[in-house]
Each structure stands twice: as structure tokens, then as C-alpha cells.
Amino acid sequence: MIIGAFFWSSIYLTAQTPGLGTWNVLTGRFNYNSKWNAFIELQLRSQQTFNHFNYHEVKGGIGYAIHPTLTAVIGTGRYITYQLNDNFKTPFLVTENRLWQQLIWNQSFNNFRIEHRLRAEQRYTSNGYRNRFRYRLSGIIPLNNKTITNKTLFINTSNEFHLNNEGVFFEQNRYYLGGGYNFNSQLSLQVGWIYRSDFFTQNRAQYKNFLQTSLQFTFSKSKNATNKNIGSVD
Secondary structure, rough: OHHHHHHOOOHHEEEEOOOOOEEEEEEEEEEEHHHHHHHEEEEEEEEEEEEEEEEEEEEEEEEEEEEEEEEEEEEEEEEOOOOOOOOOOOOOOOOEEEEEEEEEEEEOOOEEEEEEEEEEEEEEOOOOEEEEEEEEEEEEEEEOOOOOOOEEEEEEEEEEEEEOOOOOEEEEEEEEEEEEEEOOOEEEEEEEEEEEEEOOOOOOOEEEEEEEEEEEEEEOOOOOOOOOOOOOOO
């Protein structure tokens, strides 16, 4: 509610970016056992609908289940941002190597699941070193089953804050609303809408809509492996 009020009260500051961009995500997860898991993820992003691609990333990490409802993750990745007016047009605008640490806490209320994600990032960019801190609140509801199992339709939503310890404190907000289908224990598809808000110095802001498509593959070594994390991706 507070963030929503902040958005609308700030709308007169907006420099609107036209068009619907896309985020295209491919995730692979490997569940080793009930404690350990790993993942790798690829992303391509565009400023227009499947055109003017200006960003890609590859990242991966290792997770450890401290408790059935609490997981710690450490990860790293390579992120490259290109010029805005073409497809992967060089020279690069920004290149970045990133490390992060995060905690994911899940709560369940009947068939409704809430996820809290806290992340601290160390960002080594071509423009210098930066820290960033992120908090995401997510909710997911299965529609045709009591839990996320085989052949399950679901809806999910999330809101994430990006905070800095220098410069603009509240740097970015991402709101997501979408749905998906869990085919089986190995494959899940999600499609949704992202409303991204970026905030700059001198009371400037930019708002942009994106279509996100995410395909997730999961492989498990044992039947007691950690459940995969169906829900909003990065």
C-alpha cells in the first residue's frame, strides 16, 4: 500500500519508456538431497517486444536448506548491458561480475504460500564497485490442486525493493503478476507481467512494462531431494 501510494504520488516525475519489453529466462536446478541444491540461469532482456535486446546474464549458485522452511544461497554471475537502440549493439554500456548471499523463508497457509527473500549483492561493474540489498515478498496459489504437484496451474505475484547504501537509497522496484503450469517434477512454465520502476537523482524516475517468460527444468538425485522453488524468478 505504501509503495503503491509512493508510485502514484511520483508519477509526474516519470520519464516513460515506450513499448513492452521482454524478459526471457531459462533455469536449470539440480537437487542433490534434502539439504543441498544448485542452479544455473540464463536471461535475455529486450526494450521492445522481442526486439532491441540490450541485456543478457548468466548466473548460478548453491543452496543449503537450514530448515525445511529456510534456505541459504550463495551465487555469482556475469551481467552485460548493451546500447538501447539495437540488438546487442556494442560498445557495452556496463559489464558486471556479481556475488550475492541470500536467505529464503517460506510460509504456508493452507494452499497459499508466501516467500520472503533477502539478498545482499557485491557488484563489480565497469563503472566501479557497488553494494545492493534486495527484499522480495512473493505469493503463490495452486488453482486445480491443493499443492504444486504434477499438472498444476498456479498464479503468483511478487514485489521487490532494491536498496543501496550510497547514492539513491531506493533504487528500483519490481512488481510481478503472472501464472504458470507445472507439468511434472522436471518441467515448469511461467508467463507474467513485470512493472519495473527505476529511481535516479534529482527526483527523476522511469517506469517500464515487461513480458516475462520463464522455463524451469529440475533434476533430482533422490526422491528426498529439496523441492524446487516454483514462483517468481529473478
